[in-house]
Amino acid sequence: MAEEPRRRGAARTDELLRVTLELATESGYAGLSIEAVARAAGVGKHTIYRRWPSMAALLLDALSRVWTTDLDYRDTGDVRADLREQFLRSVPALAAPPIGPVYRALIAEAQGDETLRATLYDRFLRTVEERTLARIVRAQLAGELVAGVDLTFPAEVLCGALYYRHLLSTRLPDEKAVDALLDMFMAAYGR
Template identity: 45%
Template structure:
């Protein structure tokens, strides 16, 4: 039986993305090229350019297609536990090749390439931020969080220290660091406690 065209196309796309990750890990993003990917994957440059406008777009799709499921949130009813589990998973993902080193390279490329910045925001940053805010909102509706807290700001406070350590100081992200962020954030983000009487009741 002849293989169906759409199956052949899916297999070719998967092979191209797998090759992109392999080559990116071997030679780094700077030396990565569409020509090199095409040669190893056994595809033409035209085939690749029909699907992706640049190596940055190709790398972004490759990273997302192979790793995106690990970035979903659990929902156990405990907002702190769910945030901790999701962020620990993200730390694991960012700490291992090929995703971690290539993601950092992609962030760097986005500073000089508006198209990559837009694609990164559209396909990864914004969807993840929306998932975080949605999970925080549900916890707020359940009374686990203060209704007065700005949820978009909470998302930024959660992610900011991680990007700072990953990209600026380039220290290793650890579970302990994540837990410190959560402890600091939820000290001020929890629901208000009823004030206790300061003296004896008459």
């Protein structure tokens, strides 16, 4: 039987990211190490360290590969319906492997690592907040929401409530929770 050719470059990187996600899903962050990834991928640790300086950096790149949830809001002219659709579309992605376990692990690790915390915000959370803010500002300009109010903090609250439920609560952000959140938002800012 012929030996499988050695993978290099992009193919090797893809393999390492795939193995990282598999191990993170199986054993969680606590059971994950550069050594474990190297062993599972059949490479030396130096192969991984040449690409990523830490386990957290490797996980961030692995998460980027599977974070495929469409973050663009539709604009149907009904801001509540558009927010609801987007939030309900995002919930399963955040709850299921591989994103759910990896994302929770990175959030936990980021609490003691300011650089990771900033990177996680810049690569993932900032986009969610900016797109949510853009959608509600468009609604404000169209007259669906009260004029003259800065909606930056309300956008953070909308996103933050769902992340809180997903990351810290034992209650999932289900339809009932999404509807209650949007009812509060519309009561405060709707016309």
